[in-house]
Every structure is written in structure tokens, then in C-alpha cells.
Amino acid sequence: MIMLDESFRFTPHLILEFKIEEKDFFIAGESASRVKKTLQQLGMKQEIIKKAAIIIYEAAMNVAIHANYGMLKVYIDAEVISIITEDVGPGIPDIELAMKEGYSTASHEIREMGFGAGMGLPNIKNCSDELDIKSNVGEGTTLKARIYLK
Amino acid sequence: MTGYFHSVTLDFEKCKGCTNCIKRCPMEAIRVHDGKATIMQERCIDCGECIRACPNHAKVVVTDTLDILNEYKYRIALPAPSFFAQFKEMGNVECILHALLNIGFDDVFEVALAAEIVGFIIHQYLKDERVKKPLFSSACPAVLRLMQIKYPDLLEQVAPVLTPMEVAARVAKEEAVKKTGLSYEDIGAFFISPCPAKVTEMRNPMNTKHSAVNGVMGVNIIYKDVVKQVLMLKAKKQDDDVKLHRATSLGMAWGYVTGESKNVDVNTTLAVSGIHNVMSLLEEIERGELKDVDFIELQACTGGCVGGPLNIHNLFVGRVRLRELIKKCGLQPPYYTAEKLYDFYKTGHFEATEPIQPKTVMHLDDDMSQAILKMERLDQITNELPGLDCGACGSPSCRALAEDIIRGIAFETDCVIKLREKVKGLAEEILDLARIVPPVMADTSKKTEEK
Numbered sequence: 001m002i003m004l005d006e007s008f009r010f011t012p013h014l015i016l017e018f019k020i021e022e023k024d025f026f027i028a029g030e031s032a033s034r035v036k037k038t039l040q041q042l043g044m045k046q047e048i049i050k051k052a053a054i055i056i057y058e059a060a061m062n063v064a065i066h067a068n069y070g071m072l073k074v075y076i077d078a079e080v081i082s083i084i085t086e087d088v089g090p091g092i093p094d095i096e097l098a099m100k101e102g103y104s105t106a107s108h109e110i111r112e113m114g115f116g117a118g119m120g121l122p123n124i125k126n127c128s129d130e131l132d133i134k135s136n137v138g139e140g141t142t143l144k145a146r147i148y149l150k
Numbered sequence: 151m152t153g154y155f156h157s158v159t160l161d162f163e164k165c166k167g168c169t170n171c172i173k174r175c176p177m178e179a180i181r182v183h184d185g186k187a188t189i190m191q192e193r194c195i196d197c198g199e200c201i202r203a204c205p206n207h208a209k210v211v212v213t214d215t216l217d218i219l220n221e222y223k224y225r226i227a228l229p230a231p232s233f234f235a236q237f238k239e240m241g242n243v244e245c246i247l248h249a250l251l252n253i254g255f256d257d258v259f260e261v262a263l264a265a266e267i268v269g270f271i272i273h274q275y276l277k278d279e280r281v282k283k284p285l286f287s288s289a290c291p292a293v294l295r296l297m298q299i300k301y302p303d304l305l306e307q308v309a310p311v312l313t314p315m316e317v318a319a320r321v322a323k324e325e326a327v328k329k330t331g332l333s334y335e336d337i338g339a340f341f342i343s344p345c346p347a348k349v350t351e352m353r354n355p356m357n358t359k360h361s362a363v364n365g366v367m368g369v370n371i372i373y374k375d376v377v378k379q380v381l382m383l384k385a386k387k388q389d390d391d392v393k394l395h396r397a398t399s400l401g402m403a404w405g406y407v408t409g410e411s412k413n414v415d416v417n418t419t420l421a422v423s424g425i426h427n428v429m430s431l432l433e434e435i436e437r438g439e440l441k442d443v444d445f446i447e448l449q450a451c452t453g454g455c456v457g458g459p460l461n462i463h464n465l466f467v468g469r470v471r472l473r474e475l476i477k478k479c480g481l482q483p484p485y486y487t488a489e490k491l492y493d494f495y496k497t498g499h500f501e502a503t504e505p506i507q508p509k510t511v512m513h514l515d516d517d518m519s520q521a522i523l524k525m526e527r528l529d530q531i532t533n534e535l536p537g538l539d540c541g542a543c544g545s546p547s548c549r550a551l552a553e554d555i556i557r558g559i560a561f562e563t564d565c566v567i568k569l570r571e572k573v574k575g576l577a578e579e580i581l582d583l584a585r586i587v588p589p590v591m592a593d594t595s596k597k598t599e600e601k
Contacts, residue, residue, distance in 0.1 A: 029434075047303075
């Protein structure tokens with residue numbers, strides 16, 4: 001379970017959750033679009049919306065490609081957007097290496113489908129103000145990205 | 151006229167209050183309240199989907215009529231390329247152009263010819279390495295209005311070039327000034343349009359301050375008159391001395407989807423038509439896909455302009471006719487030399503002068519915290535609604551109804567299922583009350599048993 005930050009409890013906030021199954025390549029796009037629409041309705045700045053959509057898409061895609069299954073959760077309040085994915089899967093042995101552009105462990109099959117170019121994590125990093133990845137090999141990975149609105 | 155003008159409006163008498171249009175509108179801009187449809191002006195992009203969906207033909211397009219010609223001394227018709235696809239006896243563009251002169255115009259200028267200029271300019275523009283790819287066509291105003299509201303991020307990638315309609319009006323008027331010696335103001339240019347969004351575009355242009363077009367009339371308005379003249383001219387079989395047809399196959403092909411991409415002629419192009427297809431593609435591009443594509447042509451109508459709601463014939467029929475016509479045009483040498491086209495590009499006359507502005511019409515509240523609270527409530531209401539998306543409440547989906555409730559323009563009991571639940575609860579309560587018998591009247595034999 002992901003614990004809510006203290007601040008979330010007292011300020012108006014929204015939580016959006018999406019289940020991600022293995023090789024469900026559609027949910028990444030769908031959830032990015034859903035969150036995008038929500039952020040537009042909240043009146044967020046366009047650059048923020050764009051960043052959030054990219055992080056969500058790439059992070060959810062990572063779960064669909066590499067993990068067995070997982071969850072995507074998006075927390076929104078007037079100050080910050082937190083995007084969190086939690087998965088059960090092989091984990092990332094060397095996070096630093098995984099952050100390098102072009103590095104990918106995606107299978108041949110996945111690459112054939114046009115994914116797994118090794119740009120996912122670097123893209124997420126470029127779009128987030130704070131990024132925290134924790135991974136246990138053989139168990140799974142938790143990714144936490146934050147975008148500050150002010 | 152106050153505020154923002156739209157060409158797509160409702161014929162109040164004809165609207166039967168069915169819900170066909172609300173489900174088809176890509177912007178969720180229509181509601182049926184009090185038995186009649188209403189279009190939310192700020193959301194409408196004039197794409198024409200509701201015109202196609204309405205079985206009662208209650209969605210009408212307000213365009214100019216031939217009466218407007220009286221306001222000018224010299225009148226030029228600007229027929230869209232797709233206009234030529236509306237005639238059975240194909241292969242005679244010349245004849246159709248002369249027919250336009252017979253119904254009251256003094257001159258014609260094919261928008262297809264202007265399209266060739268625009269195609270050339272975009273081609274040149276794309277040679278600059280610094281241009282952010284993919285570059286979008288600026289020709290379809292409904293797509294641009296969609297981008298203003300839903301994909302404002304991508305607006306900077308729209309080609310900063312005027313539309314063929316606009317270029318046609320400007321070139322035609324300059325030619326006319328030289329030819330007639332009249333002043334610019336005495337000359338009127340009138341677009342013959344398959345498209346409601348072009349009417350709106352003329353009144354509220356997006357990428358230029360003032361439109362040079364003086365009026366837009368729907369194909370449907372002049373069609374009958376033109377057909378009559380075409381038949382008459384054919385019967386006469388006279389060879390006209392004045393040659394009016396100047397466009398080549400390149401410009402004529404702008405009438406259907408892919409034509410523009412062929413004209414722009416760069417390495418990688420993509421052409422997509424149909425507003426819902428356009429939306430799903432823009433979602434992808436917004437996430438950073440397709441950076442390797444140079445030019446993207448997007449058309450709100452399926453099939454491109456031949457699919458325009460003001461056209462007379464079925465879009466596929468129109469397309470095959472236009473194609474046949476284009477084969478014949480191919481034989482004609484281009485009117486403008488490469489040097490002349492390069493001149494047009496260099497002078498920058500046809501560059502957009504105004505940036506296309508994003509529009510925020512979807513947001514729930516100006517204050518972010520308030521908006522979040524409203525959104526929370528919106529989610530809650532959505533979950534309580536049946537999720538049938540039946541449209542019987544007058545909103546296009548359960549979520550849209552929840553949004554309308556939040557915005558204060560609808561009530562939860564507008565939902566027939568919710569109302570039914572409420573009635574059921576009430577009925578049960580009444581029945582329960584009815585079963586209670588005053589003690590003085592109690593039927594002792596039954597009541598004591600129940601206890």
C-alpha cells in the first residue's frame with residue numbers, strides 16, 4: 001500500500017487509480033488521456049499537463065512491458081501531482097544503467113511492436129521535478145514521480 | 151451579432167428533441183433541454199457531425215446568399231476544389247466555371263490554384279531544419295478549433311500559412327484591381343463552401359486579423375442555379391474564348407484527403423480524415439509520437455472536403471468523380487512558374503500574422519482547489535449514475551450529466567433510472583403507509599397473527 005503524504009489529508013485532492021495487467025498496452029494510453037482530461041478540467045497549465053501525460057504513459061507502459069502486473073496511482077492537489085506505479089515483477093537490477101538513454105531490456109517481441117527503445121525512464125526523468133525509483137530484484141518496482149505546480 | 155459567431159445553428163421548429171446529435175458531437179457540446187437541442191457556443195468547432203447525425207435536418211448552416219453580391223461592384227467566385235465533384239457530367243471544369251459567371255459573378259478564381267501556392271510555401275517552409283516536426287496543415291478550420299480547445303500544446307506546430315481560401319481571395323482581388331481599375335473595397339470575393347467551419351473562419355479568422363473573403367455561400371445554395379447553367383452551356387456546345395480553368399491536378403487534389411500531402415511533397419507525410427480519427431491521432435502526437443513525420447494533413451470530414459456537409463453528393467461518389475477529373479487536369483501545364491511561386495513564398499504575403507490562441511473552455515473553476523473539490527464531487531456523482539450513457543437526460547453520457555450537475559445546469563433526477571429509483575422508493579413508502587391501519591379499525595383476526 002502506498003501511504004498518503006500528510007498534506008494530502010487536509011487539502012482538497014483527487015486520486016485516480018488504474019490497474020495494469022501484463023502486456024496491456026492500451027491502458028497506458030487510456031490512463032494518460034483520462035488524466036489529461038481531468039487536468040484540463042482542473043484548469044492546469046498546458047506544459048504541466050503534457051509532462052504528466054508523458055510520465056503516466058511511459059511509467060504505465062514500463063509496467064505493461066516488464067512486470068507481471070501493477071497499479072498506477074495519480075494524486076492531484078493544488079500544489080503537486082504525484083504519479084506512482086507499483087508493480088510485481090522482475091525488478092530493475094541496476095537503476096542507474098536503466099536511466100541511460102537507449103538502454104533497454106525489452107524482449108525482441110516487444111521491440112518488434114515498436115516499444116522498448118530505452119527512452120522510457122529518461123523521458124520520465126526529464127518531465128518530473130522529483131523522481132524516486134525503488135526496486136527489489138525478483139519482487140518488483142515502485143516509481144514515484146512528482147511535478148510541482150508552483 | 152454579439153460574441154462568437156457559429157455557422158452551425160438549430161432550426162427550432164424541426165428539432166424533435168431526440169438525442170442523436172448529442173451522442174455524435176466530438177466536443178460534447180450539445181444538450182437536449184426542454185425538448186430542444188442547444189449548442190454550447192464556446193465548445194462548438196463547426197465540424198458538422200451533428201448535421202450528419204440529425205434525422206430531422208434540424209441542424210442548419212447559416213451561410214451567405216447570392217443577395218450579398220449586390221453590395222459589390224465586381225464579384226469573384228472562389229469555388230472549392232470539391233465543388234467540381236458535385237456534377238454528373240464530369241470532365242468539364244471550364245463549363246462549371248462559366249456557369250458561375252452566368253449566375254451573377256463577374257469573375258472566378260479557383261481555390262485549387264491558391265492551394266498550389268500554399269502547398270509550395272509549406273514545402274519551402276519544411277526545408278528549414280529548425281521547424282518542429284510534425285508540421286500540421288492549417289487548411290481545416292474545424293481541426294484548428296479542435297486543437298485550440300483540446301490540444302493547445304500542438305498549436306505551435308501548425309503551419310504559419312494562410313488557408314487556400316484566404317490566399318485565393320487575396321490573389322483574386324489583386325488581379326481584379328489591375329484588370330478593372332476599381333478600388334480594392336469595391337471588389338468582393340465569395341467562397342463556394344462545402345464546409346460550415348469556413349463560414350465561421352471568415353468571420354473570426356484564427357491566423358490573420360481580417361479575412362479578405364467577403365462572403366461564404368454553401369454549395370447547396372447555388373447548386374441548382376449552377377446545374378441549370380451547366381446544362382445550358384453544354385447544349386450550346388460553344389467554345390468559350392475566355393479560359394477560366396487554371397488549376398492543375400495538384401491543386402484540385404486538395405478536395406480529398408491525401409491531396410494536400412501530395413502537393414506539399416516532402417519525405418514523410420500522413421493524411422487523416424474524420425474528426426474522431428483526428429482526435430485519436432492527436433492524442434498520440436501529444437505524447438511525443440510521430441516526430442519522424444514531416445507533415446500531417448488533418449481533415450475533420452471523412453474523406454476530406456468532398457465529405458463536407460454542405461456538398462450535394464455522397465463523399466465516395468464525389469471522390470471518384472474528382473479523381474477522374476484530376477486525371478484530365480494532369481495534362482495542363484502549371485499556371486504559376488516555379489519562380490513566381492518562389493516569389494509568393496519570399497514576399498511572405500501569405501504568412502499567418504496572428505498566433506492561434508488556445509481556448510480554455512473545459513475547466514470547472516478558476517480556483518484550483520475549488521476545481522479539485524468539484525472534480526471529486528463529479529467523480530462521486532458519476533459513480534452513482536447507472537453508467538448506461540443512454541442520453542435520455544439530454545447530456546451525452548453519464549459523466550457529462552455529472553459535469554452538468556456540477557456546473558448547475560442539470561439535476562440528478564434528470565436521469566430516468568435515478569428518477570425511477572426515487573419513484574420506487576416513494577411508492578414503497580406509500581404502500582407501507584397504506585398498510586398501516588388506525589387502531590380503531592384494526593382487523594383483529596389478521597393483525598394479531600402478524601404480530
